[in-house]
Amino acid sequence: MKQEHILFIGAGRMAEAILAGMVQTELNMKITVSNQQDTKRLHQLQNQYAVESTEDWRHTVEHADVILLACPPSEHPNVLTSLNPLLTGSQLVMTVAAGIGPSVLESSLPDGTATAWLMPNTSADVQKSMSIYSYGQYVTSEQKLIFEKIVSSIGPSEELSEQQVHQMTAVTGSAPAFLYYFVEALEEAAASYGISNEQARKLVIEMVIGSAAMLDKHRDPEKLRYQVTSPGGATAAGIESLQKDDFTNSLIRAVHATNHRAKELGSSKNLF
Numbered sequence: 353m354k355q356e357h358i359l360f361i362g363a364g365r366m367a368e369a370i371l372a373g374m375v376q377t378e379l380n381m382k383i384t385v386s387n388q389q390d391t392k393r394l395h396q397l398q399n400q401y402a403v404e405s406t407e408d409w410r411h412t413v414e415h416a417d418v419i420l421l422a423c424p425p426s427e428h429p430n431v432l433t434s435l436n437p438l439l440t441g442s443q444l445v446m447t448v449a450a451g452i453g454p455s456v457l458e459s460s461l462p463d464g465t466a467t468a469w470l471m472p473n474t475s476a477d478v479q480k481s482m483s484i485y486s487y488g489q490y491v492t493s494e495q496k497l498i499f500e501k502i503v504s505s506i507g508p509s510e511e512l513s514e515q516q517v518h519q520m521t522a523v524t525g526s527a528p529a530f531l532y533y534f535v536e537a538l539e540e541a542a543a544s545y546g547i548s549n550e551q552a553r554k555l556v557i558e559m560v561i562g563s564a565a566m567l568d569k570h571r572d573p574e575k576l577r578y579q580v581t582s583p584g585g586a587t588a589a590g591i592e593s594l595q596k597d598d599f600t601n602s603l604i605r606a607v608h609a610t611n612h613r614a615k616e617l618g619s620s621k622n623l624f
């Protein structure tokens with residue numbers, strides 16, 4: 353079987369999480385990582401994940417089947433412009449950038465280029481990224497198979513329209529940060545009672561892991577919440593306090609703010 357070759361352009365936090373997930377599966381895929389200038393970082397990734405690296409991705413483009421852009425949205429115009437004359441016509445160009453869908457890639461690459469947009473999250477590191485994705489119009493069924501092989505190595509996924517990936521970026525890409533923020537706040541509340549920071553961390557993290565396992569098993573957060581909330585009991589007082597502080601709307605506003613910023617970051621008006 354032919355060994356596919358994937359070239360990462362960008363070797364930061366998201367690229368590393370994807371790499372970490374990918375190398376835990378026997379993918380029979382050659383992986384080359386590259387970035388802008390941080391060669392120390394490239395060597396670290398090369399050693400840690402047994403992948404190849406290049407200090408100039410331009411030399412590797414012609415050998416790659418898949419080119420994965422994992423650089424900031426603001427760098428996409430530069431990278432796509434340099435990529436343009438180097439493409440062979442049979443490659444899949446994909447990005448994980450917030451706000452940059454396949455239609456944006458298609459409009460900056462040669463006619464007929466196969467493109468895809470993947471919105472993963474950092475849980476790719478433990479093969480649990482809930483990823484969403486959308487294909488451009490020129491992706492072949494063979495390229496879809498390769499793409500799906502990559503995506504399934506980092507966790508569950510769902511194909512959506514380009515517009516839906518824009519709308520769900522906050523929910524799957526960014527919301528892990530909301531959850532970690534929740535954990536930090538609860539740790540702070542726990543520590544305010546005088547237990548050690550280590551104890552606070554253990555209590556909160558293990559509680560979250562247990563709750564995530566319950567969600568995984570039962571799939572119904574409202575029912576699970578009712579099981580915890582004894583009528584007239586202690587939890588009800590806590591939930592009421594959250595409701596008084598507009599917890600749900602506060603999260604909805606955070607989702608809107610995230611998506612608005614993502615759209616702004618990837619807007620061709622601002623970038624190209």
Ligand SMILES: NC(=O)C1=CN([C@@H]2O[C@H](COP(=O)(O)OP(=O)(O)OC[C@H]3O[C@@H](n4cnc5c(N)ncnc54)[C@H](OP(=O)(O)O)[C@@H]3O)[C@@H](O)[C@H]2O)C=CC1
Pocket residue numbers: 361362363364365366367386387388389390391393422423424425427430431448449450471472473474525526
């Ligand atoms: N972090 C996350 O949870 C998620 C991030 N994303 C997306 O992933 C992308 C990267 O984010 P993240 O990993 O957090 O960012 P980082 O800042 O951690 O990494 C950015 C990487 O891009 C490289 N880079 C920058 N400019 C260029 C260039 N012109 N050519 C080649 N490489 C370049 C940097 O190289 P150097 O260090 O050498 O400058 C660095 O390796 C973004 O588009 C973001 O929207 C999507 C989903 C989740």
Ligand SMILES: O=C(O)[C@@H]1CCC=N1
Pocket residue numbers: 450521525526
């Ligand atoms: O913060 C960001 O812009 C990226 C996109 C989704 C998660 N992180």
